[in-house]
Amino acid sequence: xxxxxxxxxxxxxxxxxxxxxxxxxxxxxxxxxxxxxxxxxxxxxxxxxxxxxxxxxxxxxxxxxxxxxxxxxxxxxxxxxxxxxxxxxxxxxxxxxxxxxxxxxxxxxxxxxxxxxxxxxxxxxxxxxxxxxxxxxxxxxxxxxxxxxxxxxxxxxxxxxxxxxxxxxxxxxxxxxxxxxxxxxxxxxxxxxxxxxxxxxxxxxxxxxxxxxxxxxxxxxxxxxxxxxxxxxxxxxxxxxxxxxxxxxxxxxxxxxxxxxxxxxxxxxxxxxxxxxxxxxxxxxxxxxxxxxxxxxxxxxxxxxxxxxxxxxxxxxxx
Amino acid sequence: xxxxxxxxxxxxxxxxxxxxxxxxxxxxxxxxxxxxxxxxxxxxxxxxxxxxxxxxxxxxxxxxxxxxxxxxxxxxxxxxxxxxxxxxxxxxxxxxxxxxxxxxxxxxxxxxxxxxxxxxxxxxxxxxxxxxxxxxxxxxxxxxxxxxxxxxxxxxxxxxxxxxxxxxxxxxxxxxxxxxxxxxxxxxxxxxxxxxxxxxxxxxxxxxxxxxxxxxxxxxxxxxxxxxxxxxxxxxxxxxxxxxxxxxxxxxxxxxxxxxxxxxxxxxxxxxxxxxxxxxxxxxxxxxxxxxxx
Amino acid sequence: xxxxxxxxxxxxxxxxxxxxxxxxxxxxxxxxxxxxxxxxxxxxxxxxxxxxxxxxxxxxxxxxxxxxxxxxxxxxxxxxxxxxxxxxxxxxxxxxxxxxxxxxxxxxxxxxxxxxxxxxxxxxxxxxxxxxxxxxxxxxxxxxxxxxxxxxxxxxxxxxxxxxxxxxxxxxxxxxxxxxxxxxxxxxxxxxxxxxxxxxxxxxxxxxxxxxxxxxxxxxxxxxxxxxxxxxxxxxxxxxxxxxxxxxxxxxxxxxxxxxxxxxxxxxxxxxxxxxxxxxxxxxxxxxxxxxxxxxxxxxxxxxxxxxxxxxx
Numbered sequence: 060x061x062x063x064x065x066x067x068x069x070x071x072x073x074x075x076x077x078x079x080x081x082x083x084x085x086x087x088x089x090x091x092x093x094x095x096x097x098x099x100x101x102x103x104x105x106x107x108x109x110x111x112x113x114x115x116x117x118x119x120x121x122x123x124x125x126x127x128x129x130x131x132x133x134x135x136x137x138x139x140x141x142x143x144x145x146x147x148x149x150x151x152x153x154x155x156x157x158x159x160x161x162x163x164x165x166x167x168x169x170x171x172x173x174x175x176x177x178x179x180x181x182x183x184x185x186x187x188x189x190x191x192x193x194x195x196x197x198x199x200x201x202x203x204x205x206x207x208x209x210x211x212x213x214x215x216x217x218x219x220x221x222x223x224x225x226x227x228x229x230x231x232x233x234x235x236x237x238x239x240x241x242x243x244x245x246x247x248x249x250x251x252x253x254x255x256x257x258x259x260x261x262x263x264x265x266x267x268x269x270x271x272x273x274x275x276x277x278x279x280x281x282x283x284x285x286x287x288x289x290x291x292x293x294x295x296x297x298x299x300x301x302x303x304x305x306x307x308x309x310x311x312x313x314x315x316x317x318x319x320x321x322x323x324x325x326x327x328x329x330x331x332x333x334x335x336x337x338x339x340x341x342x343x344x345x346x347x348x349x350x351x352x353x354x355x356x357x358x359x360x361x362x363x364x365x366x367x368x369x370x371x372x373x374x375x376x377x378x
Numbered sequence: 379x380x381x382x383x384x385x386x387x388x389x390x391x392x393x394x395x396x397x398x399x400x401x402x403x404x405x406x407x408x409x410x411x412x413x414x415x416x417x418x419x420x421x422x423x424x425x426x427x428x429x430x431x432x433x434x435x436x437x438x439x440x441x442x443x444x445x446x447x448x449x450x451x452x453x454x455x456x457x458x459x460x461x462x463x464x465x466x467x468x469x470x471x472x473x474x475x476x477x478x479x480x481x482x483x484x485x486x487x488x489x490x491x492x493x494x495x496x497x498x499x500x501x502x503x504x505x506x507x508x509x510x511x512x513x514x515x516x517x518x519x520x521x522x523x524x525x526x527x528x529x530x531x532x533x534x535x536x537x538x539x540x541x542x543x544x545x546x547x548x549x550x551x552x553x554x555x556x557x558x559x560x561x562x563x564x565x566x567x568x569x570x571x572x573x574x575x576x577x578x579x580x581x582x583x584x585x586x587x588x589x590x591x592x593x594x595x596x597x598x599x600x601x602x603x604x605x606x607x608x609x610x611x612x613x614x615x616x617x618x619x620x621x622x623x624x625x626x627x628x629x630x631x632x633x634x635x636x637x638x639x640x641x642x643x644x645x646x647x648x649x650x651x652x653x654x655x656x657x658x659x660x661x662x663x664x665x666x667x668x669x670x671x672x
Numbered sequence: 673x674x675x676x677x678x679x680x681x682x683x684x685x686x687x688x689x690x691x692x693x694x695x696x697x698x699x700x701x702x703x704x705x706x707x708x709x710x711x712x713x714x715x716x717x718x719x720x721x722x723x724x725x726x727x728x729x730x731x732x733x734x735x736x737x738x739x740x741x742x743x744x745x746x747x748x749x750x751x752x753x754x755x756x757x758x759x760x761x762x763x764x765x766x767x768x769x770x771x772x773x774x775x776x777x778x779x780x781x782x783x784x785x786x787x788x789x790x791x792x793x794x795x796x797x798x799x800x801x802x803x804x805x806x807x808x809x810x811x812x813x814x815x816x817x818x819x820x821x822x823x824x825x826x827x828x829x830x831x832x833x834x835x836x837x838x839x840x841x842x843x844x845x846x847x848x849x850x851x852x853x854x855x856x857x858x859x860x861x862x863x864x865x866x867x868x869x870x871x872x873x874x875x876x877x878x879x880x881x882x883x884x885x886x887x888x889x890x891x892x893x894x895x896x897x898x899x900x901x902x903x904x905x906x907x908x909x910x911x912x913x914x915x916x917x918x919x920x921x922x923x924x925x926x927x928x929x930x931x932x933x934x935x936x937x938x939x940x941x942x943x944x945x946x947x948x949x950x951x952x953x954x955x956x957x958x959x960x961x962x963x964x965x966x967x968x969x970x971x972x973x974x975x976x977x978x979x980x981x982x983x984x985x
Binding site: 107110112139140141142143144147148150152155156157158159160161169170173174203204206207220 | 881882883885886887888889890891892893900901904905908978979980981984
C-alpha cells in the first residue's frame with residue numbers, strides 16, 4: 060500500500076490562479092519518487108498541500124491520502140500530530156527556513172519534544188547530536204546559529220531536522236539546488252542511504268534531471284500544474300514520450316552520450332503564467348512537434364507502456 | 379510631448395485613482411482635507427476677521443456656547459469659532475509651506491548624494507544623519523526663540539528642521555533609479571548630469587516623495603501647534619496651538635470650559651489624521667512592496 | 673562584534689563633536705545682537721554687561737575653545753536663575769527620568785502586546801480597530817491630551833510632583849505616584865500609538881518568512897508559532913526602535929511637563945523660553961542632543977547583544 064497518495068489534487072490560489080490542476084501520484088515505503096519541472100509548474104505547491112501548509116485563501120480539490128487518511132479532512136489536532144511525525148519536508152532555501160535567532164540544536168529538538176513529550180531535554184539533545192552526525196556534521200554544531208554554517212551545512216541541518224521524528228515520508232523540495240556539485244552528491248547519497256536503511260518513502264522535487272535520474276525509482280514530469288509524463292526514471296528521460304520531458308532531458312546533456320551531439324539543447328520561451336494558460340495542451344505554443352489538434356482540447360494522461368503514462372497526442376509515435 | 383505619451387499618462391493616472399479609491403480611509407481623509415481647505419479659503423467670508431481683534435471684542439469673556447457664539451468665547455470675549463476658522467488658515471499655510479521648504483532641501487540633498495555617490499554621498503548623508511540626531515522639537519524651539527515669533531519664522535524653523543527624512547528617502551530612491559538601464563542609455567546619448575537628474579531621476583523619485591510629502595505635512599502641522607502652544611507662534615495670526623495656549627494660560631481646564639479646549643484639539647487631530655490616512659494610502663498605492671504587507 | 677561596536681562608538685563620538693560645534697554656532701551665527709539675545713528681558717547691571725561684551729567680543733575661535741573646554745558651564749550663568757546652568761539641570765534630570773521612564777515602560781508593554789495581536793491577525797476586526805485608534809492617538813498633540821485629562825479627571829492632581837505638607841518616605845512615594853498618573857497617561861497614550869504600529873509592522877514583515885511555514889510544518893500550535901518564532905524575530909527591530917526613540921522622547925516631554933508643571937527638563941526648557949534664557953536653553957538643547965546620541969548607541973549595542981547574527985560574528 061502506498062504511503063502517500065495524491066488523488067486528482069488541484070490547488071487554486073487567490074485571484075483564480077490554478078497552480079496544480081488534477082495531479083495523481085503515489086509513493087510506497089522504500090521508494091523514491093522524483094518530480095521534475097521548471098519553476099512555477101506547481102511542484103512546491105504540492106509539497107505544501109501534503110502537510111496542509113497552503114495559505115487560507117487557496118482552494119484545494121481532490122484528496123491527499125497520507126497512510127490512507129485524507130490530510131485535508133483531519134481535525135487540527137490530528138493534523139498537528141501527523142505533521143513532522145508521519146511526514147516531514149526538507150524545505151527549499153535553508154537560510155530563510157531556519158529561524159535566525161535560535162540555535163540549530165533547539166530548532167531540531169523542538170519537534171522531538173513536541174511529538175514525544177516524554178523525552179527529557181537531555182535525551183533530546185543527545186538525539187540532536189546523533190541526527191547531526193548522521194548528516195555528517197559534528198554534534199557540537201548544535202550550539203551554532205544558522206548564519207554560522209555554510210550553505211551546504213545548513214542544507215544538511217534541514218535534512219537532520221526532517222528526520223528528527225523518524226517520519227515515514229520525507230518530501231525534499233530542491234534539496235540540492237543551492238549547493239555546489241560535490242556537496243550535492245554528498246547530500247543525494249545521504250538521502251538515498253536513508254531510504255535504504257530506514258525504509259522511508261522519499262519524494263524528491265527538483266528541476267535538475269541529472270539529480271533525479273541517478274536517485275529516483277520513478278519520475279513524474281510536471282508542466283503547468285499537471286503531470287505530463289510518468290514512468291521509471293531510467294526510461295523517462297532516455298526514451299521520453301512527451302516532448303517536454305524530451306526537452307528537459309536535452310537541457311542536461313551527458314558528456315560522451317552521442318545522442319546529445321546534435322540535439323538542440325534547451326527550450327525556447329517561458330512556461331505559461333498559471334493564471335493565463337493557453338487553450339488545449341498548455342505546452343503546445345513551445346512544442347516542436349505540435350499540430351493543429353494540440354490547441355483544441357487538453358490531453359489526458361494515457362498509458363503508453365509498462366508503468367508509463369504520458370499526456371501527448373503523439374505519445375504513441377515512439378521516437 | 380507626443381500623443382502616445384499623454385495617453386499613457388492618462389491611463390496611469392486613472393489606474394492610480396482606481397487604486398487609491400479602493401482605500402476607503404483615504405477617501406475619508408480626502409473629504410476632511412477638502413472641508414478644512416474650503417474653510418481656510420473662505421475664512422473671511424465665514425467669520426468676520428474683525429472678530430480676531432481683542433480691542434473690538436464686545437462679548438463677555440469665558441462665555442459658554444450660545445446662539446451668538448456657537449463655541450463660546452475666550453478670555454478676551456472673542457468667539458472661539460472665529461478663532462478656529464482663521465486658525466485653520468494659519469495651520470494649513472504653515473503645514474504646507476514648511477513642508478515645501480523641507481521637501482526642496484531634502485530632495486536636492488538626496489538627489490545629489492544618490493547621483494554623485496562616493497565622496498559626495500558619504501558627506502551629504504553623514505550630514506543628514508547628524509541632523510537626524512538633533513532632537514527636532516528642542517531645535518525648533520531654540521531656533522524659534524532666537525529668530526523671534528512671526529509666521530514666516532515658524533515656517534522657516536519647521537521647514538529647515540524637517541528635511542533629513544526626505545533626504546534619506548530620496549537618496550535611497552535615486553540610488554535604485556541610477557542603476558536602471560535607461561540611465562545608462564541617457565548617459566550614452568550624452569545626457570549631462572543636470573539633464574539626467576531633472577529628466578530621469580526626479581520624475582522617478584517623485585511618486586514616493588509625494589506620499590512622504592503628505593505625511594510630512596501632518597508632522598509640520600503638529601509642530602506648528604506645539605510651537606504656538608509654547609508661545610512661539612505669531613500672536614497676531616492666531617492658530618489652533620495659540621488658542622490652546624490661551625486656554626491653558628487662563629485655566630480653561632479647571633473652569634470646565636470644554637468649548638475652549640476641545641474644539642482646537644479636535645481640529646488638529648482631524649487634519650493630522652486626514653493627512654496621515656491619505657499619505658498611508660498613497661504609500662500603499664505607489665509602493666507595491668508595502669501593498670502586500672498590509 | 674568588536675568591529676561593529678568600535679564602528680558605532682566612533683560614529684557616536686563624531687556625532688557628539690558635530691552636535692557640540694553645531695550648538696556653539698547656532699547661537700552665534702543666528703541674526704541679531706548676541707548681547708541682546710543673552711540679556712533680552714533681563715535687568716543687568718552695567719558691570720555685568722561690560723563683562724559679557726568682553727567675552728563676546730573675543731575672536732570666535734577663542735570663544736569656541738573656551739566653550740569646548742566646558743560646554744555645560746558655558747562660562748555664563750543662567751540669566752533666569754543666576755546660577756551655573758549645569759547645577760540647575762542636575763536638579764531637573766530625575767523628575768524627567770521618572771516621568772519618561774514610566775511612560776515609556778507602560779507604553780512599550782502595552783504597545784508590543786497590541787502590536788502582536790493586531791499584526792498576527794492582520795485585517796481582522798481587532799486589527800482594524802487598533803490601527804484606526806492608533807492613527808487617531810498618533811494625531812493628538814500630547815499636551816492637548818494632558819489638558820483634556822486635567823479637565824475630565826479633576827480628582828487627580830493637575831500639577832507638580834508633590835503636594836505641600838507631605839512628609840516621610842512612604843507618603844512621599846505614594847504622593848508622587850499619584851501625581852504621576854495624569855502626565856504619564858498623556859505621554860503614554862501618544863507613545864502607545866507609536867510602539868503599537870512599530871511592533872505591528874515588524875510582525876507583519878515576519879509573517880511572510882519561510883521559517884514560520886517550517887514551524888507550522890513541525891506541528892506547532894499557532895500560538896507557539898507566534899510566541900517562539902514570529903515574536904522573538906519581530907521584537908528585535910522593535911526593541912531597537914523603542915530604544916532609539918527614547919532619546920527623542922525626552923524632547924517630547926517638554927509640553928507635557930509644561931502642562932503639568934512637572935519640575936523636569938521639559939518644564940525647564942519651557943521656562944528658559946520665557947525670557948529667553950539663552951545660556952540655559954543652549955545647555956538643555958545640548959543635553960537633549962546628547963541623550964539622542966547615547967540612546968542611539970545603546971540601541972545599536974542592544975541590537976548587537978540580541979541578534980546572534982551580530983553577536984556571534
